[in-house]
Amino acid sequence: MAKCHVCFRHCMIEEGGIGFCGARTVKNGEVVAMNYGKVSGLALDPIEKKPLNNFFPGSYILSVGSFGCNLRCPFCQNHDISWSKEARIYAEDAERVSPKELVKAALDTRDRGNIGIAFTYNEPLVGYEFVRDSAVLAKEHGLKTVLVSNGTAELSVLDEIVSYIDAMNIDVKGFTDEYYDKVLGGSRKQVMEFIEEAVRHCHVELTTLIIPGENDSEEEMRELSGWVKEIELTNGKNIPLHITRFFPRFKMTDRDATDVRKVYRLAEVAREKLEIVYTGNC
Numbered sequence: 001m002a003k004c005h006v007c008f009r010h011c012m013i014e015e016g017g018i019g020f021c022g023a024r025t026v027k028n029g030e031v032v033a034m035n036y037g038k039v040s041g042l043a044l045d046p047i048e049k050k051p052l053n054n055f056f057p058g059s060y061i062l063s064v065g066s067f068g069c070n071l072r073c074p075f076c077q078n079h080d081i082s083w084s085k086e087a088r089i090y091a092e093d094a095e096r097v098s099p100k101e102l103v104k105a106a107l108d109t110r111d112r113g114n115i116g117i118a119f120t121y122n123e124p125l126v127g128y129e130f131v132r133d134s135a136v137l138a139k140e141h142g143l144k145t146v147l148v149s150n151g152t153a154e155l156s157v158l159d160e161i162v163s164y165i166d167a168m169n170i171d172v173k174g175f176t177d178e179y180y181d182k183v184l185g186g187s188r189k190q191v192m193e194f195i196e197e198a199v200r201h202c203h204v205e206l207t208t209l210i211i212p213g214e215n216d217s218e219e220e221m222r223e224l225s226g227w228v229k230e231i232e233l234t235n236g237k238n239i240p241l242h243i244t245r246f247f248p249r250f251k252m253t254d255r256d257a258t259d260v261r262k263v264y265r266l267a268e269v270a271r272e273k274l275e276i277v278y279t280g281n282c
């Protein structure tokens with residue numbers, strides 16, 4: 001039995017067992033990432049798709065995903081690689097890619113506008129060792145590195161990777177403990193601490209997906225944007241906020257897509273405090 005220290009769950013995992021995220025196991029008494037180098041998707045995406053609008057706009061980035069997630073968002077858009085039953089089966093059959101092979105693929109696509117590597121699609125930090133090893137190598141070759149994360153990781157994990165990451169998009173999925181706890185199976189406190197620290201080191205943009213009836217009040221957006229403003233003031237930099245529209249999918253099909261007028265209204269509310277606010281999926 002060994003304890004995983006990657007996120008707030010601190011899973012106790014038996015030898016050969018699997019942690020809550022489906023990505024970590026125990027081998028010879030040590031917790032290791034069983035998804036190391038296992039690739040679920042590899043694509044050359046526009047940087048704006050991460051979404052990052054204020055980091056090398058107009059460029060492309062080689063985006064790589066693996067398997068597993070430490071949250072349980074019922075509306076997950078990537079459930080086939082995150083936390084559905086299929087994800088486990090799919091992960092077993094996936095091929096492994098080494099950091100060296102990934103960096104070579106990134107270098108080979110530079111002539112198509114690629115600036116580097118983005119770790120994305122599933123939650124990259126449940127397998128942070130692959131992110132770290134690949135990012136170290138990528139930086140040695142002059143590539144840019146991007147992390148797209150739910151921010152649910154200990155600061156010790158952030159500390160291991162942050163010197164090698166140029167930009168992050170981090171979810172702030174809502175701004176109440178209840179929503180994080182009961183709907184997402186997460187910890188708002190851990191996400192807030194992660195973001196506050198990440199902003200000190202690299203370019204950060206944030207994303208909030210608006211779910212009807214869950215996190216769509218003006219009051220909550222005022223609190224969220226007020227907190228972001230405080231971080232901006234502390235660090236002397238703007239933090240772009242992406243407010244995006246929900247569509248029913250996976251286990252959350254009991255409600256309609258977010259009314260676009262609601263998304264625009266919440267963006268107006270956020271702009272009362274913040275300079276850079278984008279709307280998405282509208």
Ligand code: SF4
Pocket residue numbers: 004005006007008009010011018019020021022023024069070126
């Ligand atoms: S990263 Fe995975 S195994 Fe580790 S504590 Fe979090 S959910 Fe558990």
